[in-house]
Amino acid sequence: MRLSTRARYGTRFMLELALNFDQGNIFLKDIAKKEEISEKYLSQLVIPLKASGLISSSRGAHGGYRLAKSLSQITLKDIIQVLEGNLSLVECVKNPSVCSRVSKCVTRDIWEKLDETISGVLSSVTLEDLVNLQNKAN
Amino acid sequence: MRLSTRARYGTRFMLELALNFDQGNIFLKDIAKKEEISEKYLSQLVIPLKASGLISSSRGAHGGYRLAKSLSQITLKDIIQVLEGNLSLVECVKNPSVCSRVSKCVTRDIWEKLDETISGVLSSVTLEDLVNLQNKAN
DNA sequence: TATTATTATTACTAATATGGTAGTTTTAAT
DNA sequence: ATTAAAACTACCATATTAGTAATAATAATA
Numbered sequence: 001m002r003l004s005t006r007a008r009y010g011t012r013f014m015l016e017l018a019l020n021f022d023q024g025n026i027f028l029k030d031i032a033k034k035e036e037i038s039e040k041y042l043s044q045l046v047i048p049l050k051a052s053g054l055i056s057s058s059r060g061a062h063g064g065y066r067l068a069k070s071l072s073q074i075t076l077k078d079i080i081q082v083l084e085g086n087l088s089l090v091e092c093v094k095n096p097s098v099c100s101r102v103s104k105c106v107t108r109d110i111w112e113k114l115d116e117t118i119s120g121v122l123s124s125v126t127l128e129d130l131v132n133l134q135n136k137a138n
Numbered sequence: 139m140r141l142s143t144r145a146r147y148g149t150r151f152m153l154e155l156a157l158n159f160d161q162g163n164i165f166l167k168d169i170a171k172k173e174e175i176s177e178k179y180l181s182q183l184v185i186p187l188k189a190s191g192l193i194s195s196s197r198g199a200h201g202g203y204r205l206a207k208s209l210s211q212i213t214l215k216d217i218i219q220v221l222e223g224n225l226s227l228v229e230c231v232k233n234p235s236v237c238s239r240v241s242k243c244v245t246r247d248i249w250e251k252l253d254e255t256i257s258g259v260l261s262s263v264t265l266e267d268l269v270n271l272q273n274k275a276n
Numbered sequence: 277t278a279t280t281a282t283t284a285t286t287a288c289t290a291a292t293a294t295g296g297t298a299g300t301t302t303t304a305a306t
Numbered sequence: 307a308t309t310a311a312a313a314c315t316a317c318c319a320t321a322t323t324a325g326t327a328a329t330a331a332t333a334a335t336a
Contacts, residue, residue, distance in 0.1 A: 001142070001145070002139065002226075002227060003227040003249065004139070004323075004324095005323070008249075038324085038326085040326060041325055041326085043283075044324095044325090046283085047284080057283065058282085058333080059281095059282060059332040059333060060280090060283075060331090060332045060334055061280065061281045061332095061335070062282080062333080063282045080139075089139060090141050101174065104275075105150075106153065106268055106272045107153065109271060110214065110263055110268070111141065114259050114260070117255060117256070118252065121251070122252070130248070134244045142295095143295065167310095176296065178296075179297085184312085185313080195312065195313090196303090197303040197304060197310095197312045197313075198302085198304030198311055198312075199303090199311060200306095201310075201311045201312060202312085277336100279334100279336080280334085280336100281332100281333090282331100282332080282334100283332075284329100284331070285330070286327100286328085286329080286330095287329100288325105289324100289325080290324090290326100291322105291323080291324085292321100293322075294321075295318100295319090295320085296317105296319085297316105297318075298317080299315085300315080301312100301313075302312080305309085306308085
């Protein structure tokens with residue numbers, strides 16, 4: 001039950017965009033350096049983030065990335081969902097057809113409850129909250 | 139962020155022991171058949187469960203497995219912790235020395251909070267609860 | 277229009293985790 | 307002695323994770 005590096009790195013990338021929301025386009029290269037994440041690897045994570053409409057980008061000189069929504073409109077759930085695909089702890093919760101035992105499986109009910117709890121936490125935290133936390137820490 | 143098959147299969151194994159708590163030793167083979175889990179694979183999961191003192195076993199004819207504690211004393215957290223090792227979503231939460239950015243990393247605070255939430259849910263569910271759920275369903 | 281700095285795309289790779297299978301040994305009841 | 311079970315040991319195939327590398331497309335600007 002580990003959070004993937006995709007999700008963790010992607011969240012940190014989004015946080016950096018949030019911290020520089022008013023600066024216009026930010027270079028991926030700069031974020032990679034500041035967050036100590038491989039530039040090439042980060043450039044893979046950015047693809048689904050852009051496709052989902054959470055960020056937008058400009059090519060060429062003076063290009064870069066920027067958030068496509070306001071800080072309070074982007075939750076951790078949005079970000080992690082995009083980077084991990086299915087947020088569910090167990091496949092059968094979202095997709096019951098993968099297991100014939102679903103109807104008689106009590107443990108599934110628990111995993112479902114746990115899924116809901118996790119989603120609740122993740123959707124309650126926005127980029128705005130992270131920025132506030134960051135500012136308070138300094 | 140998936141729950142491993144180890145954790146899922148192991149939980150179902152423990153639930154079967156709980157459902158047959160008063161029957162004495164239960165054969166792993168029978169549980170494997172009923173739960174449709176590979177017998178050999180299940181026999182690997184049973185090793186840490188025994189080592190942790192959650193179950194005990196007898197060899198030879200009329201051998202088998204049984205719970206080593208009462209139903210209300212075994213939580214899902216106990217089981218999953220044994221089978222997955224570290225319950226933490228992110229390594230740095232339990233083991234800060236793995237990352238030099240820990241002191242300045244705001245996202246880590248969120249992962250820590252999420253860890254606590256998950257632990258709370260898992261430690262609130264006992265085998266007794268699962269048995270009650272199962273009985274109510276029938 | 278040539279240059280430069282950036283994102284975008286594609287292809288590959290090494291390491292690790294997952295989900296097993298197979299065979300042998302030990303143990304204990306009958 | 308036989309039998310039925312757990313215990314132990316050694317593999318193995320596949321998927322996932324976490325990258326690296328090289329190249330193409332794009333857009334500002336000198």
